[in-house]
Amino acid sequence: MRSEQLDDLYSQIKLTGSKAETLVNEWIKNRVNKEDIVGLLGRRTQWYGKLIKEIQDAVETASVPLNIPTKKDVASVAKLTIQNEDRLEDIQQRLTQIETTLQRLEAAIGTTPSSSKKAPLQKASRRPLDRKERAKLVQENLARLSDALLNQSKLGE
Amino acid sequence: MEAERFSLETTRWSSLFRAFTDGASIAASTPRQALWKRNKATLWYYPAPVKKYHTPLYLVYSLVNQPTILDLMPNTSLIGALTKAGYEVYLIDFGIPRYEDRDMTIDDYVLKYIQPGARHALKHSNSDSITVIGFCLGGTLAAIYAAMAKEPIENLILFVTPVDFSYFPKFDLLHQAIKEERIDLSPLIDGLGIIPAAFINYGVRLITSPVYISPYLSLLEKGHNQEYAHKWSLFNKWTKEHIAFPGAALKQIVNDLIIHNKLMTGKFTIGGEPARLQKISANLLVIASTNDELVPLEQALPMITLSGSKDKELIQLPNGHTGIASGAGLPTNLFHWLSSRSHPVHIESEEVI
Numbered sequence: 260m261r262s263e264q265l266d267d268l269y270s271q272i273k274l275t276g277s278k279a280e281t282l283v284n285e286w287i288k289n290r291v292n293k294e295d296i297v298g299l300l301g302r303r304t305q306w307y308g309k310l311i312k313e314i315q316d317a318v319e320t321a322s323v324p325l326n327i328p329t330k331k332d333v334a335s336v337a338k339l340t341i342q343n344e345d346r347l348e349d350i351q352q353r354l355t356q357i358e359t360t361l362q363r364l365e366a367a368i369g370t371t372p373s374s375s376k377k378a379p380l381q382k383a384s385r386r387p388l389d390r391k392e393r394a395k396l397v398q399e400n401l402a403r404l405s406d407a408l409l410n411q412s413k414l415g416e
Numbered sequence: 417m418e419a420e421r422f423s424l425e426t427t428r429w430s431s432l433f434r435a436f437t438d439g440a441s442i443a444a445s446t447p448r449q450a451l452w453k454r455n456k457a458t459l460w461y462y463p464a465p466v467k468k469y470h471t472p473l474y475l476v477y478s479l480v481n482q483p484t485i486l487d488l489m490p491n492t493s494l495i496g497a498l499t500k501a502g503y504e505v506y507l508i509d510f511g512i513p514r515y516e517d518r519d520m521t522i523d524d525y526v527l528k529y530i531q532p533g534a535r536h537a538l539k540h541s542n543s544d545s546i547t548v549i550g551f552c553l554g555g556t557l558a559a560i561y562a563a564m565a566k567e568p569i570e571n572l573i574l575f576v577t578p579v580d581f582s583y584f585p586k587f588d589l590l591h592q593a594i595k596e597e598r599i600d601l602s603p604l605i606d607g608l609g610i611i612p613a614a615f616i617n618y619g620v621r622l623i624t625s626p627v628y629i630s631p632y633l634s635l636l637e638k639g640h641n642q643e644y645a646h647k648w649s650l651f652n653k654w655t656k657e658h659i660a661f662p663g664a665a666l667k668q669i670v671n672d673l674i675i676h677n678k679l680m681t682g683k684f685t686i687g688g689e690p691a692r693l694q695k696i697s698a699n700l701l702v703i704a705s706t707n708d709e710l711v712p713l714e715q716a717l718p719m720i721t722l723s724g725s726k727d728k729e730l731i732q733l734p735n736g737h738t739g740i741a742s743g744a745g746l747p748t749n750l751f752h753w754l755s756s757r758s759h760p761v762h763i764e765s766e767e768v769i
Contacts, residue, residue, distance in 0.1 A: 272633060280629050311604070
């Protein structure tokens with residue numbers, strides 16, 4: 260067989276195979292989309308769901324005298340870790356929000372007092388803090404808020 | 417000549433043989449780093465070799481498969497193409513759910529992963545706005561997120577994304593039976609807790625191609641080309657790497673989207689708050705495929721009319737469901753659309769000067 264003929268043969272196999280695949284797939288899809296299959300699925304999903312539940316209940320019961328953990332036990336432990344991670348994430352998000360707010364406040368304090376009457380902090384008559392004092396104040400507040408949030412989280416537990 | 421042909425045939429048949437025996441391993445082809453992790457999810461950051469735009473891209477992939485398809489090979493990687501175009505890319509990879517994640521709902525995906533991921537991306541990129549790109553069911557999640565987001569979403573791009581779940585032409589009787597609750601999936605989903613990856617694979621196969629031989633015939637035809645054979649094996653591995661689906665999320669999809677079609681009626685809620693697509697104000701680009709059996713055009717097109725965006729556009733492509741995500745045949749008008757709606761780096765630097 261010549262080289263070109265061989266290439267043509269592979270192309271023909273691909274073409275014929277693809278056509279056959281399309282036909283078979285259409286037939287399968289049409290066959291599945293029938294009332295009798297729908298009825299069967301309706302009955303079987305109920306039955307299968309019930310069967311799974313009964314098997315799982317039996318395993319749970321058997322796990323007590325056998326003194327072995329079930330999949331649910333292992334998942335419960337994993338879930339605890341996920342819940343703790345969620346709590347930490349929540350605290351971190353709040354801290355980020357507080358940090359952003361404080362940065363904005365710091366920036367607002369840092370602006371020249373007579374620049375605009377709309378700036379909310381200009382109403383305060385206290386002495387403007389210098390850079391080091393402001394940084395210290397922000398750090399102290401952050402630490403205090405972090406402690407408070409952690410305490411709150413521990414109380415929640 | 418004959419020796420050359422013999423060599424070609426050896427390569428061809430060994431490629432086909434390897435397809436049944438070996439499993440190619442998929443590794444990210446674009447350099448990346450993990451920025452944030454929560455449970456099984458990871459926020460990946462793909463830096464641009466030369467940053468040309470301030471607006472970062474935030475990718476949300478589907479829940480039924482892994483996002484490795486977005487960065488399969490250097491030459492045909494969608495992520496690689498985007499970073500080369502000058503965009504910083506962030507990808508939220510949900511990971512593979514396990515039994516302990518069986519109670520995860522769509523609300524959890526949006527509020528615990530997509531939204532915080534977007535916040536981290538915004539902070540990391542130091543940008544004022546973000547472009548959200550969703551793929552397939554990830555696109556549905558991205559649209560839901562965009563409908564309730566407090567973050568500044570500049571652009572929303574949806575690839576083959578279903579929003580109208582009333583259209584299942586090939587399985588209309590099955591769909592009707594589920595809607596009328598003659599088929600009640602709840603006992604089965606509750607019993608399983610988490611839907612195994614194999615079930616997802618069978619479901620996707622049933623909708624698209626229950627008998628699956630044409631890819632192998634393509635390999636037989638073109639397997640003498642080693643580059644093609646390598647790409648084929650990676651893609652084939654990806655198509656088989658479906659992931660488990662949390663039962664609670666599936667129940668929510670069946671109940672809220674398939675039975676009540678709440679995205680269309682505007683009744684879908686996230687965390688108790690309404691997530692109406694009409695509230696989306698970001699520039700919208702919908703990319704749909706005319707040969708997509710998994711998400712037909714009729715499921716994707718209503719997004720254009722539903723969205724509240726003033727700037728919205730539709731691109732229809734002749735690809736299949738995964739053609740675009742795999743980076744094959746990326747439309748040039750996608751890049752034009754995106755670049756004209758992203759903040760370029762050079763203009764801002766001129767302003768600063």
